Amino acid sequence: MLAVFLKDLLMLRRDRGALFISIIVPILMITTIAEALHRNKDDVKMRVPVVDEDQGPVAHTFINLLAEHADVQLVSRAEAEALVRDQNRAAAAIVFPEHVSKNYLQGRTVEVLLLTDPARNEELEQVKVMLLLMDNRAAALADPLAEERMSLREVSLTGNRSDITAFEQTVPGYSLMFVLLAAIFGTAMAMHDERGWGTLPRLLIAPGGFTWILVGKLLVRILVGLGQLLVLLIFGHFAFGISLGPSPVALLLLALAIVFPIVGLGMLAAGLAGTREQTLPIGLGFVLGFSALGGFWWPPWVTPLWMQRISSVVFTSWAMQGMHDLMLRNRGLAALPVTTSVLVANGLAFTAIGLLLFRVRYSAR
Amino acid sequence: MPAVVIRDLYRSFGAREAVRGISLEIEEGEIFGLLGPNGAGKTTTISVVSSRIRPTSGEVSVYGESVTNNVHAARRLLNVAPQEEALYPSLTGEENLYFFTRLYGVPRRERRRSVAEALEMVQLTPRKDDRVATYSGGMRRRLNLASSLVTRPRLLLLDEPTVGVDPQSRAHIFDAVRHLRAQGMTIVYTTHYLEEAEGLCERIAIMDEGRVVALGTLPELLARSHANAVIELKLSEPPVNIEAIERLDGVLRVELAGTELRVFTSRAPRVLAALSTAAPHIDQSIVTIKVTPISLENVFMELTGKEMRD
Numbered sequence: 164m165l166a167v168f169l170k171d172l173l174m175l176r177r178d179r180g181a182l183f184i185s186i187i188v189p190i191l192m193i194t195t196i197a198e199a200l201h202r203n204k205d206d207v208k209m210r211v212p213v214v215d216e217d218q219g220p221v222a223h224t225f226i227n228l229l230a231e232h233a234d235v236q237l238v239s240r241a242e243a244e245a246l247v248r249d250q251n252r253a254a255a256a257i258v259f260p261e262h263v264s265k266n267y268l269q270g271r272t273v274e275v276l277l278l279t280d281p282a283r284n285e286e287l288e289q290v291k292v293m294l295l296l297m298d299n300r301a302a303a304l305a306d307p308l309a310e311e312r313m314s315l316r317e318v319s320l321t322g323n324r325s326d327i328t329a330f331e332q333t334v335p336g337y338s339l340m341f342v343l344l345a346a347i348f349g350t351a352m353a354m355h356d357e358r359g360w361g362t363l364p365r366l367l368i369a370p371g372g373f374t375w376i377l378v379g380k381l382l383v384r385i386l387v388g389l390g391q392l393l394v395l396l397i398f399g400h401f402a403f404g405i406s407l408g409p410s411p412v413a414l415l416l417l418a419l420a421i422v423f424p425i426v427g428l429g430m431l432a433a434g435l436a437g438t439r440e441q442t443l444p445i446g447l448g449f450v451l452g453f454s455a456l457g458g459f460w461w462p463p464w465v466t467p468l469w470m471q472r473i474s475s476v477v478f479t480s481w482a483m484q485g486m487h488d489l490m491l492r493n494r495g496l497a498a499l500p501v502t503t504s505v506l507v508a509n510g511l512a513f514t515a516i517g518l519l520l521f522r523v524r525y526s527a528r
Numbered sequence: 529m530p531a532v533v534i535r536d537l538y539r540s541f542g543a544r545e546a547v548r549g550i551s552l553e554i555e556e557g558e559i560f561g562l563l564g565p566n567g568a569g570k571t572t573t574i575s576v577v578s579s580r581i582r583p584t585s586g587e588v589s590v591y592g593e594s595v596t597n598n599v600h601a602a603r604r605l606l607n608v609a610p611q612e613e614a615l616y617p618s619l620t621g622e623e624n625l626y627f628f629t630r631l632y633g634v635p636r637r638e639r640r641r642s643v644a645e646a647l648e649m650v651q652l653t654p655r656k657d658d659r660v661a662t663y664s665g666g667m668r669r670r671l672n673l674a675s676s677l678v679t680r681p682r683l684l685l686l687d688e689p690t691v692g693v694d695p696q697s698r699a700h701i702f703d704a705v706r707h708l709r710a711q712g713m714t715i716v717y718t719t720h721y722l723e724e725a726e727g728l729c730e731r732i733a734i735m736d737e738g739r740v741v742a743l744g745t746l747p748e749l750l751a752r753s754h755a756n757a758v759i760e761l762k763l764s765e766p767p768v769n770i771e772a773i774e775r776l777d778g779v780l781r782v783e784l785a786g787t788e789l790r791v792f793t794s795r796a797p798r799v800l801a802a803l804s805t806a807a808p809h810i811d812q813s814i815v816t817i818k819v820t821p822i823s824l825e826n827v828f829m830e831l832t833g834k835e836m837r838d
Contacts, residue, residue, distance in 0.1 A: 361614040365675075368578050369631045370603040376631070 181440040188448035195455050199466040208234040209289060209464055212243040212256040219264025221273075224304070228297045229257070233290075247280050248320035251484055254286030254464075255279045257294070272312045280321045282491030284332060285462050291315070322493035330403035335486040336459035338395035339479065343425050343453060346388040347446045350429025353380055354521060355439040363525060377518055381426055388422035408489030413496045417489060420503035420510075421482040427513030428453070434520025453479045478509035529592055531556045531683050531714040532577060537586035539572050546572040548738035550586075554716060554731075556682075559709050561729030562718040563824070565834070568735040570718040571611060574687050577716065578608045590683055607632070608685040609676035613668050617661040621652055621671050624660060625678045632679035646678040649704045666697030673701055683714045690724065702728065722824045732824070736832040746824065753827050755780045755792035759800060762816040763787045772806040781830070787815075792826065 175182060211233040215222050229235055238246065243256035258276035266273045275294070279287055298313045354377070357363040366376050396414070399405040408414055428449050436442040454460060456470065457479020463471050474480050481502055488498040532554040539547040547569045554560045562570045575581045576588055579595040579602055588595045593602040615624050625643040634642055647653045650670035660668060673689055686705070690698045705715060705728060719725055725732050726746055734742040734749070742749055766787055774782050778795030793799045796819050804810055 360616060361610065361612040362616065363614075364580055364610050364612075365608070365614045365628075366631075368580050368603055368606075368608065370600055370633060371631065372600065 178438050178440055180437050181444065184441055184444040184448075188444040191448065192451045192455075195452060195470075199455060199461065199470055208232070209286060209293075210234045210236060210253050211290060211293070212236045212238045212246045212253050214238060214240045214243050214256060214258040216240070216261050217259045217263040221264035221267040221301075222259040224301060225259060225263075225275075225297055228300045229293060232293045232296060243278060244320060247278050251280070253280075254283035255290040257290075267312060270312070272314055274314050274316055277315055277317045278320050279317050280492070281319050281327050282321055282487045283462070284327045286464055289464075322491070327491055328404065330399065331405045331491060332462075334399035334403055334405050335396070335490065336454075336457075336483065338392060338399065339421065339457070339482055339486070340450070340454045340459045341395065342388050342392045342422065343428075343450045343479075345391055346384055346422065346425045347429040347432055347449055348442070349387065350381065350384045350426050351432040351436060351442040351446050352439060353384065354430070354433035355436065355442060358525075359439065367525065373522060374518055377430070377521065381430060381514065384426045384429060385419070385422050388426055389418055392418045392422060406490045406493075408495065409493050410489070410495035413489055413494075413499055416496075416499060416503060417485045420499075420506040421485065423510035424478045424482075424506055424513055427510040427517060430517030430521070431513045432517070434517040434524070437524070453477060456480065458483050478506055481505045481509075529556065530554060531558075531591060532560075532716065533587070533589045534573070534577070535587040537573070537576060537588060538584045539569075539576055539581065540584045545738055547576070547583075550735075550738075550740050552733055552740060552743060554714065556591075556714050557709070557712050558730045559705065559715045559717055559728055561725040561732040562716060562735060563720070563722065563725045563729075563732050563828070564718075564735035565720055567737075568720075569738040570720075570735055571687055572738075573735070574608065574685050574716065574718055577683075578606060578685055579603055580608075604633075605681060606683040606685060607676040607679050607681035609673045609687065609689055611687040611691065613672050615660050615668060615671060615675065618659060620657050620659055621647065621663070621674075622656040624671065625675055628675045628678055634679055642678050642680060646674040649677070649707055650674045651700050664694075665692060666694040669693050670697055670700055670704075673704060677704070677708060677713075681713070683716070684708065686715060686717045688718055688720070690719070690721065722828070726824050734824075734828055734831060736828075736834075741831045742827065749824060749827050750822050753780075753792070753822050753830050754794055755822050755826070756794050757792075757796040757822060758820050758826055759791040759793060759796060759803075760816075760818045760820065761789040761791070761810075761814055763789060763810070764813045764815055769806065773803065776802050776806050792822070792830075 211229065213226055213229065213235050215226060215237060226235060226237070238256075240258060243258065246253045247256050256278040258278060260274065260276060263273045263275070277290070277294070281287065294313070294315060302312065357366060367373050369376060393415070396405070396407060396418075400407050429446070432442055432445045432449055436445050456474045456477045458474060459479065463474040463480065466474065485499070485502040485506070488494045488502065492498070530553040534550055534552050537547055537550040538545065550569075550573060562573060564570050572581070576583050577590065577595065579599050582596055590602045591605050593605065595602045616627070619627065622643060625646055626639060629639040629642055644653070647656050650673055652667060652670055652674065655663065655667065660671065663671065669689065669692070673686070676686075677684060689701055693701065702724075705717065709715060717724070717729055729746075731743070731745050732749060733740045742752055744752075764787065766784065770782055770784060773779060773789075773791060776799055778793050778799050779791055780794060781792040783790040783792075791799060800819070
């Protein structure tokens with residue numbers, strides 16, 4: 164027993180890279196998750212575009228009260244619509260129409276317009292809570308005994324669906340996380356398995372060129388990842404009633420565009436890992452990090468601002484946005500060009516860097 | 529045109545020089561042996577010829593194609609059976625070979641025949657449908673050889689193909705190598721087993737410490753030693769007068785290791801007769817006596833001053 168214990172300890176010491184990474188990666192992940200969930204979020208205010216068509220004292224008061232809870236941005240109606248519908252930068256915009264002040268001061272109920280993106284269901288609910296708080300405060304300021312006199316009219320800018328379920332928020336996120344898990348580990352370990360089998364030297368001197376051989380291996384992983392993602396989504400459709408969007412072709416293309424950077428990330432993990440053992444902590448770091456930043460576990464707006472800024476550029480956020488565009492916003496092929504371009508660009512970058520690192524490590528020197 | 533031309537090849541790994549200025553030519557269709565102890569630089573030389581690693585300096589070409597400047601063209605002409613097994617354990621023997629034919633671009637219509645021939649050559653046809661994970665060590669080594677020849681290379685590099693192989697598999701590998709030679713394939717065969725080099729190779733380069741210390745056919749190499757026989761005496765006690773034995777007519781060199789005396793000679797009968805004169809009482813102390821023709825091992829020792837197993 165002692166002999167085996169000492170031998171294994173010695174082997175662990177020899178792979179110091181794996182030891183180092185297995186400590187650093189959990190530290191980074193614990194920090195990220197703790198920051199995301201438990202850091203004081205006083206500085207985190209949800210962005211709410213507001214259109215003040217009233218320009219009167221009541222609308223001004225409403226806006227000031229709203230600003231206590233939200234990051235209010237005064238914009239035109241067209242800008243508000245663009246922020247919610249086209250740029251995906253807000254869950255809802257509030258419009259105070261003309262004559263709000265006049266009607267409110269005359270004791271009449273006023274109608275406030277809420278331009279919404281139902282796909283961002285949880286944020287939308289937060290906006291409604293803010294409006295309720297705002298109305299309560301306004302009523303208390305005007306007349307402590309008065310009741311709230313504001314009614315809300317919702318207009319969806321991103322489709323007609325208003326029956327979005329919690330499943331539709333969670334199933335795509337967790338599906339992507341498991342594809343991330345399988346594809347990254349599958350890809351990274353498949354690369355290092357060639358070393359273990361002794362076949363790597365043979366592949367290195369094959370006439371086709373090592374890069375193309377590696378690309379062949381990646382294509383298999385893309386195919387497997389694509390199949391896995393589609394099966395999980397179809398399961399979600401039948402088991403939990405999630406929408407698959409209006410266009411199967413669009414879904415297929417988006418799934419392909421999502422799986423490509425995931426497999427590329429696996430290649431990057433393989434390139435960074437000096438040994439098969441190192442692929443474990445590196446791969447796990449990628450899976451957990453990109454899941455957290457991509458909003459697979461929680462909506463990005465609950466995280467600190469710095470994390471939201473990072474989230475907005477990571478490919479997993481774009482993957483979630485693409486899924487929501489198809490499934491929750493009922494957009495078809497037209498929604499794909501920008502999202503898929505970003506995903507493919509990420510995939511190319513990850514794959515190229517991973518291939519380069521792997522080649523440098525193992526090819527003819 | 530020579531199959532392989534190596535000019536002034538150097539290859540270093542950090543501060544260690546694995547190959548130090550090798551130059552040689554290998555003719556088309558010959559079995560060329562690279563013989564040397566472990567660490568002599570044989571595998572490094574093979575690796576450079578196969579384009580697996582780049583030379584630090586020098587030139588290597590395969591059928592006129594430079595392995596550094598025209599690497600893809602060179603790779604199409606060669607294949608290598610590495611020292612370590614390079615097989616996919618979850619695939620069958622036949623599936624492994626099909627994979628390598630596809631990898632090397634063997635035309636589809638030729639693959640079936642090529643795979644069948646390779647399996648037959650290493651006598652694994654009865655086990656072709658079994659997964660490699662179920663093969664014995666010897667069978668895996670034979671399949672390893674088959675996977676390099678299934679692509680029908682003009683130049684086949686075999687790196688210590690019989691290390692750790694059972695006698696039956698070793699015999700199968702020798703048969704396969706001779707068969708390939710008969711088909712006109714050029715084979716570079718590295719080994720540290722002298723009897724393999726003697727039995728298989730038409731020309732042999734003896735390597736030591738990164739250099740070629742001798743090169744030629746077996747008779748040419750043996751001729752480098754002026755001795756034609758070795759008298760090996762096992763004695764009950766060491767002889768007292770080595771110098772007297774060395775001075776005998778026909779004695780070229782004397783080695784003494786403990787109580788074992790080896791006399792390299794060009795005139796074995798005369799030296800045998802004169803031994804007792806030169807070393808009185810030696811007759812009484814002889815336990816065994818053996819006279820053998822000079823061998824490659826003797827030549828290697830003469831050239832390098834060390835045993836093959838060092």
